[in-house]
Amino acid sequence: MEYKPAIMSASLGRAWLHDLDYKIEQAGKAGFKGIEIFYEDLDYAARKLSGNDSPTSEHILQAAQNVHSSCQTQGLEIIGLQPFLFYEGLKDRDQHARLIEKLKLWFKIAKTLGTNTIQIPANFLPAEQLTGDREVIAADLRQVADMGAAENPPVRFAYENLCWSTHNDTWEKIWDTVKRVDRPNFGMCLDTFNIAGREWADPASATGKTPNADENFKLSLEKLVKEVDVSKVFYIQVVDAERMESPLVAGHPFHLDGQPARMSWSRNARTFMYEEERGAYLPAEDVAKAIISGLGYRGYVSMELFSRTMAEEGKQVPDQHAARGILSWKKFQERLNLN
Template sequence: MPCKPAIASMSVGRAWVHSLPEKLSQIAQAGFQGVEIFYEDLEYLAKEKGEPTEENLLAAARETKNICNHHGLEVIGLQPFMFYEGLLDREVHQQKIAKLHTWFKIIKILGTNIIQIPSNFQPDGISGDLDLIVSDMIEVADLGLKQEPPVRFAYESLAWGTYVSTWDTMWEIIQRVDRPNFGCCLDTFNIAGRVWADPASPSGKVPAADAVLAQSLDRLVKTIDVKKVFYVQVVDAEKMEQPLVPGHPFHVDGQPARMNWSRNARLFLYEQDKGGYLPVVEVARVILKELGFEGWVSMELFSRTMADPDPSVPQSHSQRGIRAWQQLAKELDL
């Protein structure tokens, strides 16, 4: 199966300025075949009907699925099932499990079988005990296996995760969970943004960045079973003109620099004119060529530009995304 281009829903965690129907329309017109659905987009649609009850969330999912069908878009997954693993308050853990059952209903309506779980980045209230994290992941995986069709979980190591911030730790957890429906999403930003880049550094890089990344990618190819890679996200980011430290416009007290960088300053590939500087193409080449991944490749974007109320934003971002995919596909001969 050749790589198929997808684009993440045009959402950011802090603002829903543009409607989901318009975003989906522009994504399809740009030429994308699939889309990741962001849960908060569904929640926003549900709130238009009143409270975001399960009934209203399912109605929002049906509306979204109808729009996707109209535009010929396949939903590749629902994300992000956040702040799940390693919770110290087990009552909150049970609340997350109850919410997961609603997610099972949502994805069945959307016609996908993938739920993405990003690594937990809460600053407190969570444990770094891998035994607990693995136990939590086995619980959701086993619940997913009971669904019809079985639900797959794509675990993603966020570059600013409190305890799981590298693909290496993520992979150790996946191996220990050892369930056929529990795999990962590999994200070029989170890989390069953790081991190669440092937005708080004047250089924008960690010491010996190129060597560290080369070693990481060499291990990745030798370690990860490509069958456990459920989809791939490809994205770049801006080099900060000034280090992202206190006093920087993106700095938020108590939040990791990489998280605020991610939320405000991601870019599509080949946008060096906008400040893009990560070795994204090299990371993508390793995943798509050396590792041999075939499947959905998502042009995911989070950026302050998404909050621009200009009505042309969905179209311009969709066009930027498809250009990035087309150029990557050409360069890597996909």
């Protein structure tokens, strides 16, 4: 498979401010070939359909059908539905059961969208709500993988470490989990921000980096290339982030009590690749090279973004984000000599 650029629907603007159909239109016009659909966008579209804040499953599925039609019009493949949040390792097994029921609706949504992939971010609920038992975590994820395999067509799951996840916050930990799950339809989404943002960067540090960042990160990427099975990399997300002018601690504009600094950083200050004028500073390209040149990954490259810029008002916001994203892709394509 050749390399193709994708973008996440939420990267083009917040759902409550920017129309989903318009965001899809701008993604297609900019030159993207694929799109990740963010559930929040579907939910908001369903609220508009229903006329209230409690849309039914039927409204959600109608919104998904509308999105599928819009994407077909724009020549966009829906590469995944995300994020299926706060699932694995729950101590509250009643909530676990409720999420299993919720997943059955997500299967219907995925089928309606015409995608075969659901993304699961590694759980970031407070530690007291979760078990750190890696076998329990793997068993929970094996359960959804088996459910997905029984669907027609089968559904696969892309598990992603977030750099603030409670237990699985590194590529190495999610790779360990993928091996424990041991199902053909269970793999990974590797994200340059979440890898570099945990092992190389620290927004709460005055240096913006972890101790011994360069040496440790080099060894980590060498290990990734040596150990990961590329067939388990279902797609990748390529994104950078701003270096904070001051440590992201209490008193910083992005700080929220009880929220990990890396989460606050992620929600407010990611950038597209190569946006040095916006403060981009991560070794994100090194991560991408390890995955593409080192592992031999081929497939979709999603130019994902979370940023305070997504909450700006004005119809131009999706246009601007689509233009920034495709410019980033073109430079990425050139620098990595991608076909």
